[in-house]
Amino acid sequence: MQPDTSSQSDLIYGLDDRPKPLAAILAALQHVLASFVGIITPPLVIGSTLGLGAHLPYLISMALMVSGVGTFIQARRPFGIGAGMICLQGTSFAFLGAVLSAGFLVKQRGGSPEDILAMIFGVCFFGAAVQIVLSRFIGQLRRVITPLIGVSLIKVGITDLGGGFNAADFGAPGNLALGLFVLLTIILLNRSNTPWVRLSAIIIGLALGSLAAWFSGKLVPQALPDLPLISLPTPFRFGFSFDWAAFLPVALIYLISTIETVGDLTANCMLARQPISGPSYISRLKGGILGDGVSCMIAATFSAFPNTTFAQNNGVIQLTGVASRHVGLYIGLLLFCLGLFPLIGAVLQQIPKPVLGGATLVMFGSVAAAGVRILAQAPLDRRSMLIIATSFGVGLGIAAQPNLLHLLPKVVQNLFDSAITSGGLTAILMCLLLPEDRAALRGANPARESDTLEPL
Numbered sequence: 360m361q362p363d364t365s366s367q368s369d370l371i372y373g374l375d376d377r378p379k380p381l382a383a384i385l386a387a388l389q390h391v392l393a394s395f396v397g398i399i400t401p402p403l404v405i406g407s408t409l410g411l412g413a414h415l416p417y418l419i420s421m422a423l424m425v426s427g428v429g430t431f432i433q434a435r436r437p438f439g440i441g442a443g444m445i446c447l448q449g450t451s452f453a454f455l456g457a458v459l460s461a462g463f464l465v466k467q468r469g470g471s472p473e474d475i476l477a478m479i480f481g482v483c484f485f486g487a488a489v490q491i492v493l494s495r496f497i498g499q500l501r502r503v504i505t506p507l508i509g510v511s512l513i514k515v516g517i518t519d520l521g522g523g524f525n526a527a528d529f530g531a532p533g534n535l536a537l538g539l540f541v542l543l544t545i546i547l548l549n550r551s552n553t554p555w556v557r558l559s560a561i562i563i564g565l566a567l568g569s570l571a572a573w574f575s576g577k578l579v580p581q582a583l584p585d586l587p588l589i590s591l592p593t594p595f596r597f598g599f600s601f602d603w604a605a606f607l608p609v610a611l612i613y614l615i616s617t618i619e620t621v622g623d624l625t626a627n628c629m630l631a632r633q634p635i636s637g638p639s640y641i642s643r644l645k646g647g648i649l650g651d652g653v654s655c656m657i658a659a660t661f662s663a664f665p666n667t668t669f670a671q672n673n674g675v676i677q678l679t680g681v682a683s684r685h686v687g688l689y690i691g692l693l694l695f696c697l698g699l700f701p702l703i704g705a706v707l708q709q710i711p712k713p714v715l716g717g718a719t720l721v722m723f724g725s726v727a728a729a730g731v732r733i734l735a736q737a738p739l740d741r742r743s744m745l746i747i748a749t750s751f752g753v754g755l756g757i758a759a760q761p762n763l764l765h766l767l768p769k770v771v772q773n774l775f776d777s778a779i780t781s782g783g784l785t786a787i788l789m790c791l792l793l794p795e796d797r798a799a800l801r802g803a804n805p806a807r808e809s810d811t812l813e814p815l
């Protein structure tokens with residue numbers, strides 16, 4: 360299938376066009392603005408939940424820096440690694456549950472913050488190999504997209520809104536008011552007719568929420584720690600360890616993330632007026648997934664959480680009409696430069712939990728809503744409805760009753776104790792095991808080719 364060439368005029372700069380430096384920098388800044396909060400939120404959530412405050416500035420710096428490196432690789436596509444498009448890299452929210460489980464596993468054993476990080480980055484390093492191997496077989500994979508990712512993470516957002524895990528004043532009226540203020544601010548800004556305001560809604564919401572927290576006494580600015588001006592990446596700074604019980608859930612999320620990335624790359628191809636079927640499309644998918652895997656391996660090496668292709672940049676491409684992969688090089692350089700300064704992380708670390716919870720509640724809810732929208736747009740036969748119903752039932756059931764598996768072996772508990780892993784694995788297995796009615800599929804979509812992606 361070829362893209363609609365009649366819409367080519369919608370693009371100001373096509374995939375291989377070279378904008379002038381000023382135009383490229385302005386377009387790159389919009390991508391950075393749209394994705395900045397998404398990049399720094401995972402380390403903020405993971406660090407605050409697992410008690411890693413002393414290391415948060417470094418973790419945020421590495422998140423930005425590795426995001427820049429991964430984005431550069433995706434755009435430049437060296438040695439066939441990367442999609443050759445604007446594929447901004449950041450930590451998918453899908454990883455948060457599995458990463459937090461791995462951290463709590465070490466914490467329960469009495470491990471230090473350094474032990475927790477050594478385990479997390481060790482299992483993530485080997486998990487990246489899963490994605491690298493999958494990239495070679497992406498032509499045979501089929502897309503399974505579910506809103507379970509967002510649903511399972513809403514608990515994290517609502518806990519922060521109340522004050523955070525084990526907070527002495529959890530649920531206090533002041534915490535709730537602050538979180539709801541941020542939530543309503545972001546909602547109102549998203550209703551604006553001005554594109555820049557919508558793009559900046561979460562950043563403005565966090566800024567206004569922090570200001571309100573300061574006036575109310577909830578935010579008491581702390582003296583910035585004695586940090587170096589420049590933060591240089593150090594390989595395996597916190598050590599390296601491995602545990603199968605922690606690895607299996609993370610490996611499963613790499614599989615789910617790979618399938619999610621296929622959808623993001625397909626949307627990117629459509630916006631950039633590139634084919635969404637045929638050899639060039641499959642080659643671009645393989646390169647993009649391989650780029651994700653390599654980026655994840657680099658991330659684990661330099662103390663950043665797993666990186667995958669973000670969907671936010673697709674909206675920016677549609678908004679600006681700039682699909683040039685050369686802009687991706689500028690995005691990578693900007694993010695890398697931001698990551699050099701650990702003081703950025705030290706300042707962001709002081710955002711109060713209710714403020715962060717109000718913002719992440721919208722973000723996690725948006726993930727769930729996007730999943731529902733995709734499912735609603737897909738042609739649903741009896742097989743698809745059965746897969747959706749079963750995966751939702753298992754995933755949401757586990758989320759509602761987390762003690763259901765407490766008598767099973769620890770490995771089983773770690774693998775299935777979240778809605779993402781239990782529901783996602785159920786959907787994948789059912790897609791593989793339940794036969795498809797090929798005749799019905801051809802009747803519903805006679806133009807479909809054998810190598811296109813099949814929605815759930």
